[in-house]
Amino acid sequence: MDVIWNILLDAGVTEIDSIKQTFLLLMMLPIVSTLVGFSRHLLGLKTINTYAPLIIPFAIYEIGTEGVSTKPDIENSIKLGVVLFLIVFITTGAIYYWVLKPLRMHYIPKTTLIVTAVSISVIASMIYGTLIDEYGLIYVNFFTLVMMIILCEGFFAVFARKNFKYAFYISLQTLIISILSFLIISAKPLHELIFNYPILVLIAIIGANMYIGTYKGLRLSEYWRFRSLIFRPR
Amino acid sequence: MFRTKNAKKVLGLNERYLEYIRPFNLRSAIKIADDKVLTKKILNKHKIPTPSKIAIIKNRWELSQFDFDTLPKSFVIKPVHGVRGGGVEIFYNRDENGNWIKSDSSRHSVESIKHHIRDILDGKFSLFNQPDIVLIEERVRQHKNLKPYSFRGAADVRVIVFNKIPVMSYVRFPTKESEGKANLDRGAIGAGIDMAIGKTTNAIIGKATPIQKHPDNKLALSGIKIPYWDKILRYAIEASKVSGLGFVAVDFLIDQDKGPLIVELNARPGLSIQLANDDGLRWRLKKASGIKVKTTEKGVRLAKDLFGGEIEEEIETLSGKELIGIYEKVTLTGLNGKSVEVLAKIDTGAYRTSIDENLMRELGYGDIIDYFNSFKYPIFKTMEEAKSVTKKRDELIKEGKIKEHPQIIARSIVKSGNGITLRPIVSIKIKLSDVQFDTNVTIIDRSHLSYKMIIGRADLKNFIIDVTKS
Numbered sequence: 001m002d003v004i005w006n007i008l009l010d011a012g013v014t015e016i017d018s019i020k021q022t023f024l025l026l027m028m029l030p031i032v033s034t035l036v037g038f039s040r041h042l043l044g045l046k047t048i049n050t051y052a053p054l055i056i057p058f059a060i061y062e063i064g065t066e067g068v069s070t071k072p073d074i075e076n077s078i079k080l081g082v083v084l085f086l087i088v089f090i091t092t093g094a095i096y097y098w099v100l101k102p103l104r105m106h107y108i109p110k111t112t113l114i115v116t117a118v119s120i121s122v123i124a125s126m127i128y129g130t131l132i133d134e135y136g137l138i139y140v141n142f143f144t145l146v147m148m149i150i151l152c153e154g155f156f157a158v159f160a161r162k163n164f165k166y167a168f169y170i171s172l173q174t175l176i177i178s179i180l181s182f183l184i185i186s187a188k189p190l191h192e193l194i195f196n197y198p199i200l201v202l203i204a205i206i207g208a209n210m211y212i213g214t215y216k217g218l219r220l221s222e223y224w225r226f227r228s229l230i231f232r233p234r
Numbered sequence: 235m236f237r238t239k240n241a242k243k244v245l246g247l248n249e250r251y252l253e254y255i256r257p258f259n260l261r262s263a264i265k266i267a268d269d270k271v272l273t274k275k276i277l278n279k280h281k282i283p284t285p286s287k288i289a290i291i292k293n294r295w296e297l298s299q300f301d302f303d304t305l306p307k308s309f310v311i312k313p314v315h316g317v318r319g320g321g322v323e324i325f326y327n328r329d330e331n332g333n334w335i336k337s338d339s340s341r342h343s344v345e346s347i348k349h350h351i352r353d354i355l356d357g358k359f360s361l362f363n364q365p366d367i368v369l370i371e372e373r374v375r376q377h378k379n380l381k382p383y384s385f386r387g388a389a390d391v392r393v394i395v396f397n398k399i400p401v402m403s404y405v406r407f408p409t410k411e412s413e414g415k416a417n418l419d420r421g422a423i424g425a426g427i428d429m430a431i432g433k434t435t436n437a438i439i440g441k442a443t444p445i446q447k448h449p450d451n452k453l454a455l456s457g458i459k460i461p462y463w464d465k466i467l468r469y470a471i472e473a474s475k476v477s478g479l480g481f482v483a484v485d486f487l488i489d490q491d492k493g494p495l496i497v498e499l500n501a502r503p504g505l506s507i508q509l510a511n512d513d514g515l516r517w518r519l520k521k522a523s524g525i526k527v528k529t530t531e532k533g534v535r536l537a538k539d540l541f542g543g544e545i546e547e548e549i550e551t552l553s554g555k556e557l558i559g560i561y562e563k564v565t566l567t568g569l570n571g572k573s574v575e576v577l578a579k580i581d582t583g584a585y586r587t588s589i590d591e592n593l594m595r596e597l598g599y600g601d602i603i604d605y606f607n608s609f610k611y612p613i614f615k616t617m618e619e620a621k622s623v624t625k626k627r628d629e630l631i632k633e634g635k636i637k638e639h640p641q642i643i644a645r646s647i648v649k650s651g652n653g654i655t656l657r658p659i660v661s662i663k664i665k666l667s668d669v670q671f672d673t674n675v676t677i678i679d680r681s682h683l684s685y686k687m688i689i690g691r692a693d694l695k696n697f698i699i700d701v702t703k704s
Contacts, residue, residue: 041248104358216253218246225505228442229514230240 001195020195021065025058027194028185030205032057035184037212039177044221047174048154048167055147056081056178057185062144063136064186074186078179080136084122084148085178089171091121092155093164111153118152243514245505254396254519258480259501266477267499270314271369273477277496280476282469284496285310285487291368297351302344307334308373311347313354313366321359323350324373337386374495377461377488383407383423385450386414391427391460391486391494393470394503394515398527400467400537401518403427404510405434405460410450418506423448425455426511430542432463436512444512462493464534469494471533481519483507526668532557535700555698556667564687565665568597569641576686578666580699584690586646586659587673590680593687599660603677605639606658614654620647624656646676669696 004023005016013019036053039045047053064077095117100110122145126137158167184190194201223230266272274284288309291297307328313321325334325342333341357363380389387408394402404426408414411421418424418441425437437455439445447454460466470484473496483503486494508515521540527533535557564578566589574597591603609627614620624645630636644659657676664673666689673693680686 044247104356104363106363214252216246216249218241218244219248222244222246223241225442226241226244226508226514228444229244229508229512230238232240 001198024191024194025061025185027198027201028058029054031190031201032181032185034205034208034212035181036177037209039173041212041215042219044219045173045177046170047177048151048158048170052151052154052174053177053181056085056151056174057181059084059144059147060178060182061185063140074183076136078182080140081148081179081182082175083125083137084140084145085151085175087121087125088118088148088151089155091118092152093159093167096156096159097164111156114152114156115149118149122149240514243517244508245515245519247505249516250503250505254481255502258396259482260478263478264501267479267482267501270312270498271367273496273499276476277473280472282472282476282496283492283494285371285374285489288370288372291351291355291370294352294355297348297355297368302347305370306372308375310371310373311350311354312369312371313359314369315360315364315366316354321350321354323347326373374487374492374497375490377490379459379461380405380407380488382451382453383448383455383458384416385409385412387416388487390416390497391466391488392503392507393466393484393486394482394507395470395474395484395533396481396519397522397525398471398474398530398533399522399525399540400429400470400533401522401541402507402511402513402515403429403466404507405458407448407455409439409448411439423455424506424510425458426507426513427460428543429467429540430538432460432466434458434460435543436510438506438510441506442509461488466494467534467537468530469496471530473499475530528668539698539700555696556669557700558667558697559700559702561685562666562689564689566593566597566687567663567665568594568599570598572597578687578689579685580694581688582691582694582699584688585692586676586690587664587693588648588657588676588678588680588688588690589662590683590686591677592679592681594660594677597662599641599677602639602641602658602660606642606677609636611656613652614656617647617649617654620654620656627656643674648676648678650678664693666693667697 001023005020008016008019032054036047036050039053040047060077060081063080064074092114095114100113103110122137129135129137155167155171158170218226266276271287271290274287277284288305289300291300308324308326310325311321311323316322323336325336325347327335329335329341333343334347335341351368353359354366354368357365360366374388376384376388383389385408389405389407391405392403393400404424406416406418407423407425408416409422413420416422418438421440423437423439423445425434427433428435434456437445439449445455466486466488469486473484474480474482477499479499479501481501481503483500484496485498485500487497488494505515518541522536525536527536539557558580560580562578562580563575565573565575567573574593576593594600595603611623614623624647627636627645631638639658641660642658643661645656646659648655648657655678657678659674659676661672661674664671664675671693
């Protein structure tokens with residue numbers, strides 16, 4: 001990787017550290033994606049869509065590094081991430097079931113109304129936070145908020161297609177996968193590994209995806225689903 | 235991940251997609267299954283029965299042109315892209331004022347039905363309210379044998395077909411809990427079916443809870459005979475063939491008068507059927523793959539033989555064997571390269587296969603027959619006599635006093651109506667039920683017999699004989 005930094009330095013690029021950070025995150029993207037694939041095909045966890053578990057870990061990561069710069073700790077980032085996730089989920093659910101479900105409307109205007117409600121709900125939460133001396137939310141970067149608010153479309157789609165119980169469970173699974181992914185991308189040893197052996201990491205990513213992509217065995221969740229067939233004396 | 239012996243029998247989502255949906259269901263075929271109107275059109279073209287279409291209404295203009303007095307007394311209105319049965323209305327009679335009556339005895343005027351149709355067209359029942367199309371069909375009058383088990387709605391029989399062989403089946407009964415919908419997620423009953431006899435075996439309610447008795451009326455859920463079982467299997471295979479879906483779930487409703495009618499094809503069969511049958515789908519699919527299924531009849535027979543309950547134990551020995559009847563067409567390839575197709579009789583009483591002399595001459599064995607006949611062996615009276623002559627001949631050959639024809643492998647003593655004769659054994663290439671092999675056959679004069687060829691036990695090791703097949 002030093003070769004790259006030298007090229008950039010020679011070209012007169014300053015602030016190499018922040019560029020390093022960007023490179024790191026870009027390398028993290030396929031790692032998180034691999035984790036999502038692993039969770040789905042080997043563990044059998046479901047997520048609300050493919051976008052959500054990819055974006056939430058980075059949103060949480062961003063909350064930790066940017067927002068409350070005074071104390072960028074993992075615990076606080078997860079706390080704020082979960083709070084935002086819940087605000088979006090609960091607002092979407094409430095608006096959908098109590099207001100929009102009986103209305104016959106086109107898809108995009110319906111989504112827009114939900115986005116409106118979620119945005120208002122986030123603003124309200126920020127204000128409420130300051131009142132109870134929780135300044136976390138108010139310092140969250142705008143794009144991080146956008147990323148989280150956009151999740152409402154995924155929730156809405158699941159509410160419309162399935163039922164609340166199902167939506168609740170897969171949202172919970174999405175959140176769990178996201179937090180695990182966040183913990184992995186925050187791990188310092190992984191950062192070292194990427195900087196020192198980027199090729200090795202790439203090969204590992206490709207290898208892991210070849211394996212996951214061709215895996216034909218039962219998912220962990222299916223061992224549970226078909227337990228009556230699998231775990232019994234024959 | 236590891237697979238225990240039992241886990242090897244179960245099909246999971248990963249394998250369903252990679253091994254079965256991807257390779258066997260082309261996108262063009264999946265399109266057929268996803269469009270109810272197109273499915274109906276293709277099935278009807280091939281004379282496979284579906285509930286008959288009364289009308290399709292695509293938009294408000296077509297609705298304004300539609301004459302409701304052409305509708306029969308009973309019919310069903312369906313949104314073509316409806317979600318989970320929403321918007322389906324069943325009318326079963328018409329009163330003297332021209333109002334139609336629903337199963338809950340409510341009466342509906344033409345105006346109120348039009349209103350409902352407009353709702354469907356506007357997308358009230360489709361996902362995200364896209365505009366939809368209305369399908370008006372005849373009402374299926376459920377077969378009386380299934381009525382006691384179905385609360386309000388109709389029981390739905392599903393057959394999964396792979397490689398033109400029905401591999402697993404179950405019937406879904408709507409319950410009070412499922413509000414008359416045959417949907418396991420909603421609390422309907424799923425009962426597995428024995429493929430050989432078409433009777434239910436094991437049942438679950440909801441997603442996975444085992445159940446023995448119907449919750450609404452306490453009737454036993456095992457041993458229910460599915461009417462028209464053979465027809466169901468046949469139509470399922472035909473539907474798979476004409477739709478081009480190699481791995482498909484075929485859903486039937488069973489009409490009291492018309493028998494099984496296909497209501498839907500599903501290119502992505504769900505996996506709960508395994509729980510209802512208390513058996514895995516994976517080993518069945520593996521067993522069904524690679525078998526050549528030329529006819530629908532053969533598919534039905536294989537389904538019964540391979541996946542019927544009673545003979546499950548024998549399956550290991552059945553595997554890889556071809557099923558044949560008592561009379562089979564056989565292709566013979568002679569020394570002169572000529573191929574002849576002949577109807578042969580399967581005779582497990584005989585050890586060796588034998589073929590008519592004149593037929594063998596046609597195939598280039600004339601020289602050999604003439605050479606053998608030149609010894610002019612008589613018709614023997616007793617076996618002892620025949621044996622001693624054979625022995626003598628063998629000795630003469632050994633001593634080099636007479637020469638055996640290089641194509642003659644051995645001699646056999648044949649007992650027939652004419653007495654006991656000595657006949658030559660030669661090698662020939664034969665093809666039986668798509669299996670080609672070289673074998674040794676006796677050349678006999680069968681000109682006075684109905685079959686020019688009989689196939690004996692020596693050549694039947696790789697076949698299973700079904701005496702009911704003709």
